[in-house]
Amino acid sequence: MEVDDEEPSPDFSEETRSKHAKLLADYSKIFPVAAKLLMMKEADVRIGTPCACGNAIREVRCLDCTQFSPLCRSCWVNAHKHHPFHWAKFWSHEQGYFVRQDISVLLDSDYGIPLGHDGEHCPKALKAILMTVVDLNGVHATKITTCQCGDNGRWRQLFDADLFPATVVEPQTAFTFHLLQDWQIMTLQSKITTYHYIRALRRLTDNVFTGNVPDPYKQFIFVTRIWPLLEAKKQFGRLHSDGMNELFPHRPKGNLMLYCPACPEPDVNMESGWERTPHLNSLKRTVDGNFKTRNYDKKNNTNDVSLFGGRAYMPSEQRYQHYLETVLQLQKEKMTCNHLNVANSVNHAKFKNQSSVDMTYGERHALVDLAMELDLEAAIFDKGHEPNCIWSYDNMCGLTPNISQCWHKYHKCFAYQIDKSRWLIPACHIKNHGPGCVPLYCYVYKPCTSHFHAEMVEYGWAVFNGVGPSVLQMNPGHRIDMLVIHYGDWNWRKTVGLARQLVKVLNHAKKQYIEKRNHFISLCELNESRVVAWSAMDRSPHVDPRNKRSVMSVYEHNHEKAPILKALVDRLMSSKDTITVSSGDVKVGAAVSWLQEGLALAQLQACICRIAKTCKANPTTEVRSRCTKLSTRIDKWHKEQTRFMCSIALQLVGQSAEEPKDQCLFLPSDFSASDRQKFHLLGLGNKQVQMLEVALGDIINTLQTTCKTLTAAYEHKIKHARGQDANTRLNQEIHSIEAKWETLIADYMLFRDALHALGALDEVKWRPLMVKDTFRKSTEKRRTPGDSQVTEGNLWNMTRVGFSTSDPKIAGGLLFEHGNVGEDEDEDDEGGDTSEDPIFNINDLKYFV
Structure with missing residues (x-):
């Protein structure tokens, strides 16, 4: 659920800038007058004139009231009997300016703010008592008089006057309810600490001699522990009998948690017979650790406990310590997935979920189990009638192998729910896992998710990370209470925005309906002949019995070692087979070596053409040098070409007069089908098809790695580049990676066009690639609202053998089985899973050169 807590981005449009310029011009005209009026506020011509009562002169005014005229002292006090904490601006004739004073010092008599009698003075009142009262406008050293007509003590009279006493017995400090409400909203929204809040109030009282202002910090800490608890009890209906328990019998009694009104809850928002639609009523829960709300292991104040006492989002301290002592799974677990070591990275953190626990021993599986158990305890279903639950956790591949055994041993009450639960890894995190985790834990392969x-x-x-500095030094109980109120506020803000968000999502779904429907129809038409066979397949993933670390699934890409161009060329070079060309039969190895050089020359020509477009008027030294070297290689290649294509020797005459980048190489793909047959080029054409298909797979594999590295380079620059030298160096590396990225896309399209010219292009297998097709969600950035609605480019649906829906075998009559080609090559050089590939050399821009 999205929450509107982000600061809006500044608008730098031309229209906005022109509006700001006009406003500034308008205000600049009134600046002199406004400054003069502001200065006049420091005096008042009515001071010294007779008051309306006729008994004294006007000498006190109030700036906390709007348009309040100066009065005499008695009239001012009488007018403020219901606003006793407004500051009195008293005109000092000796000093010649207004002096701010409390209401209790205006009258010569022993005046104190009266409690009881609706602001009127109690006839039985005793001598005024000195007190410190903190309000929104500062800290008041004032006096109060208590009512003696009844039996109510001082703390009760203060409470009735909307003043929260710091102590129960003879309180000397109190805080207004308005102040506590303001503090709660301010700390929840802006994450301001209690210390800085009180410091601001003291400066608001006296911004010069702030040290002379009473410091109620210690009392305020205590009161702000109690106030949120009372507010929570009031909001959740826990102050009067058991009415809430009767209305919501499935919820834990006495809980202080805010339940989501949109989540399934029996007898509240679920129809009878909901069990017949489990795909609509499954519960989806997420688990994760946050490493920003740490807490020092403080040895003082060990008796400080949470006032919420395990009734909210965290367990009680007694239960938590007992769990740590009895569960023996807190030792360091070994991760089953080599791509994720989050559980070993940090030792102290905080869970963020409806149920939370302190991660005293890091993100261990036992602590994850405890957080999950707390969430199940807060469930709102009768035992044995719960819908199936879907759990998501970024280390689910390490949690699930032993989870059933652990729950049947330590969490027996809910083990039956764990046995029927389903497990997921978040969509963004799963990209950093091994290939076997995808079919097992990715939501796209799970039904009804x-x-x-x-x-x-x-x-x-x-939001929660902003609380981290505040809770770092807190005592254990205080820290838990602070986190609980922030959790509750986050849930409240989501609840408030729920209707608006649902309307937004519904409107977006309506817009996407036609697009997704048309896409589905297109897929059905494209794969009409395969649907029957696909429907008969078992779609559940299984662990490979031969290799326990790999997974077998119909959705799994072919991660076996695909042939690479080098392995193909080496094999054909050592072959004793022959092919027929215009001059007769020649060895396959010689023809393949010549074709490999021809494809490299085609790449160089395309590269020089791209560079030359940016410097048409004045070719650079680099372009001229490249052209010279290319011309030498083409001449040498053409001399050998007559060995295989003697029938076109006459067409090579005059080629040297053209620019090297514009010369026709006369590869088999440069001829039409009839000319290839006429000039006996069919054998060479078949070999070129084989090489092009494998070369396209190489490009796809390297392009995926290049895009990942480019994304990481951008993030590395933002986070770590400081200063001109570091930025310049990283910019150069990024430009090199971008150049390689553009070259790979161009080479892919060049070879794809060559396949098309040879009449061997599979349009489904080798689809066109453009810049937008290489888009990939960054795994370095955190997910943001709306990311789930953004799709990645076509590049990420491809492997070395083309699109995942295509036939994994190489086209063009390649006569070898997988595993025989390049079997003595290093594993990292043979491709397969792109996530295993080493980072490329940014200076290596070519693959045939």
């Missing part, structure tokens, strides 16, 4: 990308738990991290 409703696009559950499972990244929602991270949406609140930007």
Whole structure:
């Protein structure tokens, strides 16, 4: 659920700038007058004139009231009996300016703010008592008089006057309710600390001699612990009998948690017979750790406990310590997926979910189990009638192998729910896992998950991370209470925006309906002959019995070692087979070596043409040098060409007069089908098809790695580049990576066009690639609202053998089985899973050269 807590981006449009310029011009005309009026506020011509009562002169005014005329002292006090904490601006004739004073010092008599009698003075009142009262406008050293007509003590009379006493017995400090409400909203929204809040109030009282202002910091800390608890009890209906328990019998009794009104809850928002539609009523829960709300292991104040006492989003301290002592799974676990070591990275953190636990021993599986158990305890279904639950966790591949055994041993009450649960890894995190995790834990391969990308738990991290500096030094109980009120506020803000967000999502779904429907129809038409066979396949993933670390799935891409061009050329070079050319039969190895050089020359020609477009008027030294070297290589290649294509020798005459980048190489792909047959080029054409298909796979593999590296380079520059030298160096590297990225796309289209010219192009297998097709969601950035609605480019649906829906075998009559080509090559050089490939050399721009 999205929450509107982000600061809007500044608008730098021309229209906005012109509006700002006009406003500034308008205000500049009134600046002199406004400055003079502001200065006049420091005096008042009515001071010294007779007051309306006729008993004294006007000498006190109030700036906290709007358009309040000066009065005499008695009239001012009488007018402020219901606003006793407004500051009195008293005109000092000796000093010649207004002096700010409390209401209690205006009258010569022993006046104190009266409690009881609706602001009127109690006839039985005793001598006024000195007190410190903190309000929104500062800290008041004032006096109060208590009512003696009844039996109510001082703290009760203060409470009735909307003043929260710091102590129960003979309180000397109190805080107004308005102040506590303001503090709660300010700390929840802006994450201001209690210390800075009180410091601001003291400066508001006296911004010069701030040290002379009473410091109620210690009392305020205590009161702000109690106030949120009372507010929570009031909001959740826990102050009067058991009415809420009767209305919501499935919820835990006495809980202080805010339940989502949109989540399934029996007898509240679910129809009878909901069990017949489990795909609509499954529960989706996410688990994750946040490493920003740390807490020092403080040895003082060990008796400080949470006032919420395990009734909200975290367990009680007694239960938590007992769990740590009894569960023996807190030792360091070994990760099953080599691509994720989050559990070993940090030792102290905080869970962010409806149920949370302190990660005293890091993000260990036992602590994850405890957080999950707390969430199940807050469930709102009768035992044995719960819908199936879908759990999401970024280390799910390490959690699930032993989870059933652990729950049947340590969490027996809910083990039956775990046994029927389903497991996911969030959509963004799973990209950093091994290939076997994708079919097992990715939501796109799970039925009835409703696009559950499972990244929602991270949406609140930007808010909760701001609390980290505040809770770092707090005592354990105080820290828990502070986190609880922030969790509750986050849930409240989501609830407030729920209707607006649902309307937004519904409107977006209506817009996407036609697009997705048309796409689905196109897929059905494209794969009409395959649908029957696909429907008969078993879609559940299985662990490979031969290799326990790999997974077998109909959705799994072919991660076996695909042939690479080098392995193909080496094999054909050592072959004793022959092919027929215009001059007779020649060895396959010689023809393949010549074709490999021809494809490299085609790449160089295309590269020089791209560079030359940027410097048409004045070719650079680099372009001229490249052209010279290219001309030498083409001449040498043409001399050998007559060995295989003697029938076109006459067409090579006059080629040297043209620019090297514009010369026709007369590869088999440069001829029409009839000319290839006429000039006996069919054998060479078949070999070129084989090489082009494998070369396209090489380009796809390297292009994917290049895009990942380019994204990481951008993020590295933003986070770590400081200063001109570092920025210049990183910019140069990024430009080199971008050049390689553009070259790979151009080479892919060049070879694809060559396949098309040879009549061997599979349009489904080798689809066109453009810049937009290389778009990929960054794994370095956190997920943001709307990311789940953004799709990645076509490049990420391809492997070395083309699109995943195509036949994994290489076209063109390649006569070898997988595993025989390049079997003695290094594994990292043979491709397969692109996530295993080493980072490329940014200076290596060619693959045939």
